[in-house]
Amino acid sequence: MTDTLGTPIQGVTLYSFTRPFHAREYDLEGLIRKTAVEGFGPGLEIIGFSSFRGFPDLDDAYVDWFKDLVSEVDLVPTSLAINGDWALRPDRLMNQDELITYMTRQIEAAARLGFPIARVQISLTPDSMEALLPVAERYGVTLALEVHAHQHGRHELILALRDRYERLGSPLLGFTADWGATVSGFAPSLLEAYRRRGASEELLQAVTDLWNQTYAEGPPLTEKAHGDRLGAFIGLAHRYGRPDLGIDFAINGTGLFGPAPVDTWREIAPWIRHCHGKFFGIDESGEEPSVPVRELIALLVDIGYTGAISSEYEGWHWNYWQSPFDIIRGEQAVQRSAASDAGSRMVTTSDEACHQLRQHLRQPVRG
């Protein structure tokens, strides 16, 4: 709890629109213009390896074209999602030195493209984050390591990073809080997708029950506990005669729908530099049925969060029957309503977002 209520910045990641991009209905320019016209910004997040052909090697003319376009449509670049591909050669994993070199090129690309934050991933250890701090300083880019299900704010790996951040005391090291870590139910639209793949109602009920059981027990605090849960979802699919769905159940049941309580974010609250407003769908009543969006916004307002939230619609994996643009519009309305209910508001204009984001990233973290 702080004295000042948070006013999160509204935004979107183009990852939400993977399906129309992949279908060649929109190219990168088309999606950026669509985002601006629809008012899904002002915050704009992009995944480097998804949207920029040849990433991270981009020529100056292309970088200029991108920055001019974003400026023309009045969006505010927030986070460039970069990847820790330590299995680039699957038969020979990179060591941390090689991974640091690999990440450095992407951090440089983030700076050139005008993104103040680079989203990095859990493949980086506390030592690697410390080694990357001079790189972050050189380019003026905040490194926000994504806390993503099956991890969460109280997981051993995340607490180790937090403790290192606290010791280093730099505003350039922090976290991206992905709301998929704190989900409250198995997404109904995914159950519908399994139904369309011929799963029986008994199996769907069993998957729901198993997930609800993990929710009741709480999130895994260790990697070993996570491994046990993966096995439980795979075993369930086998018992019901659908082994083909086992991996899908396991990955989604543990890696998309993390069962941590919302208040676990308080463990790392001072280091939250960016948020992925991960969600999976909007129901007939206009609400997100499996992600506690209102509770999450209330928490961010309460802790005084002034960074951006990239609405991140992930139901597109299985939901081919609804428009991701309509779904983003619906989820952002919930966010704004929740901020208002919490006695605050979302920032929705570019000028204010730009100014506020600069302040947010400059301020030292509160240890």
Add this chain to the structure above:
Amino acid sequence: MIPDRIIEAGTLTRDGERAAVEVRLPWYRALPGSCISEVAFSVDGVAATPESLRWTMNGRTFRLDELTDEVDEWWFPADSVLVEGDVNVAAGEQEHRVDVELKLFIPYIVTAHGVLRIEEHDTKTMPATASTTAKASQP
């Protein structure tokens, strides 16, 4: 992830003993050649042998075993690659059943069980056109 998109409709071509089809990436972000683990291609139930398969990406053609070391050429999610192999497809206007299976490594997800490898399969029916030195449709 979106396996129904793997085979590009209407792209089956034949050229004597060879057949080819355009294939899309069933993933949201670019992957290098090294992450293409296994590829299977068959027409009307007749599979091309792995040794006969060729993979054309960004204008360069590879045997499958050459992809293992390829970290410079990347498969971009909006691009097609051309998969071709030894399958004799009869001339004529009839429909053919095309099957493609892809096994792809996901290079940032490594678990206690190793590097995540996704397995995706697609089946589509389409007529075959005579090849005019097929090229993958990507800039």
